[in-house]
Amino acid sequence: MNYWNCDNFEGLKAIGALYSARKGYELFGQYCLQKEQGLKKQAIATVNQFVSHCKTLPLAEQRQMAEELSSLGFWHRETHQLLAYPLIVLLKGVLSQWTLDEPNNPIPHKWLGFIAGDIDSYERALTLEPTDEICLTQVALSHLNSVDFQTHHLSESVLLGGVFHSCWG
Incomplete structure (x- = not known):
């Protein structure tokens, strides 16, 4: 039998082991391992320590860390x-x-799109x-999901949204 959430826990364990040995990310790795073990209070305390540590880093390192963790x-x-959540707040x-x-650097816009769920x-x-x-991919999926939402009641003769006009006439 396969536990429904095993991918989450296996991922936390593998990522935790990798990042525990990575300079500057030791607390993040420790958080992952604690979370995988079900040590919720310790994990939150550790991620809060990691966030506090990140706030003390030079701006360039904070940006590199934000790109790394968002990816x-x-x-x-x-x-x-x-x-x-505390890490998401920091990344945002x-x-x-x-x-x-x-404003002309695509990297922070891309990862803010992911972290904030902002198309x-x-x-x-x-x-x-x-x-x-x-x-x-994310922009295409957003538009497809919008069409899906607007048309999911068509079998009841209901269109949620407006009829748009194509630029081709």
Whole structure:
């Protein structure tokens, strides 16, 4: 029998082992291992320590860390407990400020799109880097999901949303 949440716990264990040995990410790795073991209070205390530590880093290191952890979260979504709320708040703050400081840099826009669930950030990143596969995919999925939502009651003769006109006539 396969436990429904085993991907999450296996991911936490593997990522925790990897990041525990990585300079600057030891507390993050420890958080993952504690979370995998079910040590909730200790895990939250550790992730809070990690967040506090990150806030003391130079800006360039904070940005590198935000890019690293956002990418990690994106590629390991089955490990849904990977990015705890205090860490998400930190990442949103770093990425948001980065987009203001460097409005023409697609990297913070892309990862803010993921962390904040913000399609506008993905679209901004896409205007800056039109070949970014992550942004292309996320924008396309957003539009497909919108069409799906608007049309899911068509069998009842109900269209949720407006009829739009194509630019081709």
